[in-house]
Amino acid sequence: MQGKGAARVRVAIIGAGFGGLGAAIALKRAGIDDFVVLERADDVGGTWQANTYPGAQCDIPSILYSFSFAPNPRWSRLYPLQGEIHDYLRRCARDFGVLPHVRLRHEVLEAVWDEDDRLWRVRTDRGRWEARVLVGALGPFSEPAVPDLPGLDRFDGTVFHSSRWNHDHELTGRRVGVIGTGASAVQIVPRVQPVAGALTLFQRTPTWIMPHPDRPMDGWPRRVFERVPAVQSLARTGLDLVQEALVPGLVHQPALLKGLELLGRVHLRRQVRDPRLRAKLTPSYAFGCKRPTFSNAYYPALCEPNVEVVTEGIREVTPEGIVTADGRTHRLDTLVFGTGFRMADHPGFTRLRGRDGRTLAEAWRRGPRAYLGTTVAGFPNFFLLLGPNSVVYTSQVVTIEAQVRYVLSCLRAMERRGLAAVEVRERAQEEFVREVDNGLRGSVWNTGGCASYYLDDSGRNFTFFPGFNRRFRARTRQVDLADYHLRSA
Secondary structure (H helix, E strand, C coil): CCCCCCEEEEEEEECCCHHHHHHHHHHHHCCCCCEEEECCCCCCCCHHHHCCCCCCECCCCCCCCCCCCCCCCCCCECCCEHHHHHHHHHHHHHHCCCHHHEECCCCEEEEEEECCCCEEEEEECCEEEEEEEEEECCCCCCCECCCCCCCHHHCCCEEEEHHHCCCCCCCCCCEEEEECCCHHHHHHHHHHCCCCCEEEEECCCCCCEECCCCCECCCHHHHHHHHCHHHHHHHHHHHHHHHHCCHHHHHHCHHHHHHHHHHHHHHHHHHCCCHHHHHHHCCCCCCCCCCCEECCCHHHHHCCCCEEEECCCEEEECCCEEEECCCCEEECCEEEECCCECCCCCHHHHHEECCCCCEHHHHCCCCCCCECCCECCCCCCEEECCCCCCECCCCHHHHHHHHHHHHHHHHHHHHHHCEEEEEECHHHHHHHHHHHHHHHCCCHHHHCCCCCCCECCCCCECCECCCCHHHHHHHCCCCCHHHEEEEEC
16 A cells, blocks of 8 residues: 555544544643544544434443543433433543544545554545554444344345434334344333334343443532532542452352342342243343343333243344244334444454554454553554453443553653564563463353353453453553564664
8 A cells, every 4th residue: 555645643543432532632631743533433432423322321330431531520320321421522522632633534444554664554535644653443332243144135124233223214103123132222122112013122142130220410419529529539439449349250259249140130020020021031141241231121111012022043034024933923114233243353453454464353363362452463553442351340441541541651662762663572462361361261251151242253252351450550551662572763
C-alpha cells in the first residue's frame, strides 16, 4: 500500500468509543496533539452509539462506568441508560478538545506495517494516513454475530440484530421472534412483549438472572455528588470494591458463588410460578460461567399469555417463520437476533497486517493472544485496547484507563530513547499467556460447565485477566523495555 497523498500523524486511533476517546483524551492531556481518531460511524460513542434497542442499559453502576478523570454527578439512574452514556461520551469528546481530531464516517479498510519506513500505512474509505503508532480501539461489542441459519435469506419478514435495531419497523401487533437469551435479549423482551401480538423466544441456554438493584439517582444523591465531588469518588471506590469482591469466587473458588446462585434460583421461583416454564429457565451450569445479568421485568414478561419460550433447536428458517427440531413451524413477521458479537473473530482483525505480512486474524489462528492484553508479537507500534485477557471483573473503563496509561508510557520511552519502533518479544507474550492460562484453570468460566463467548473455539479463555484490577493496573503502570525488541530511529 503506497503512501502517496497520505496525511501523516504520530498516532492513529481506530474507533471512537470509550477506548478510542479515552486514548485521545490521554494524548491531549499529555500535550500530544499529533493524532487522528478514525471512526466508521457518523458519531462518537462506539457501543453506545450503535446499540439503541429498546431497554438498552449498562449492567455496571454509572459512577463506575465512566472515566475516573471525568465524573458525572448527574446520572439519572444507578445503572446508566444507553442515551445517557452516549451523551456522556459526546460531552467528554467535546470538553477535552478531541473532536477536531475525530474523522467520522472513515472506515478503516486496511492498516499495514511498513518495516522500511517504520510506520503504519492506513487506508480508509475516505483517504489514507501514515502513523508512527496505531491504537486499535475496535471494541469487543462492535461486530454483531448472526448465526448461519439455513433458509434465513428466504424469510419474508423483517430481520435485524439487536445492535442494528430497525426503529422504522413497527412491532405493534406483530408476531416477533427473538433468538438468544443474553444481556441484550433480557432487556429487549420486556419492552417488546407489551406491544407484540405474539413473542416467541428461542432459547438455547438460559441465563442466570439476578434482581436488579437499579434506582433513580435524582434527589439527594445528585445534590451531594454535585456539592461534594469527593463523595462520588468514594462511592466509585466502594462500588469497585464490591465488584472486586467477586474475584475470589470467579477465579479461584467457584464454590464461593453458591450464595449468588441461590439468590438467582429464589428470584426465578418468586417470579415464575409455572414449574414447566421455570424448568426451562433454570440454568444447568454454575453461576458466573456465562455472563449473568439483572432484570426485574424479564421473567414476568415471559409469563405473559402472548409469550412462548421455545427450547428446541432451530432446524431452518422458512418464508413463514422458523421450523424447530421437533418439526413445528413458528409463524413470525419479525426476527430479532440477540446473539451477541464476534469477539474472537472480529472482521477488523483481517484488516491489520503486521511486520511479516500476516494479518492479525492469521497470527491468531490458534486464538487471540497478546502481552498484557495490549501488544502483539509481530505487530510493532501497535496497541490494542480491551485485547485478549485484559478484562477485569469491574468496569471495562478501568481496563481501558490502565492500558492507555501503558501506551503513554511506551510513547514516552520511545521518545526518551530515540526509538522508531517497539515490538513485544514472543517470549514475553508466551510467558504472559502461560501465566494467564494457569491462573484461569480453576475459574468458573473454565470449569462451570457452559460454552460462552469468553472462550475461543479451542476452549481457551481469551477474555479475562486472572486477578484483581489493582494487579492489572500495577502490571501496566510502566513499560519494561526488556520485554520488547527495540529499533532505533
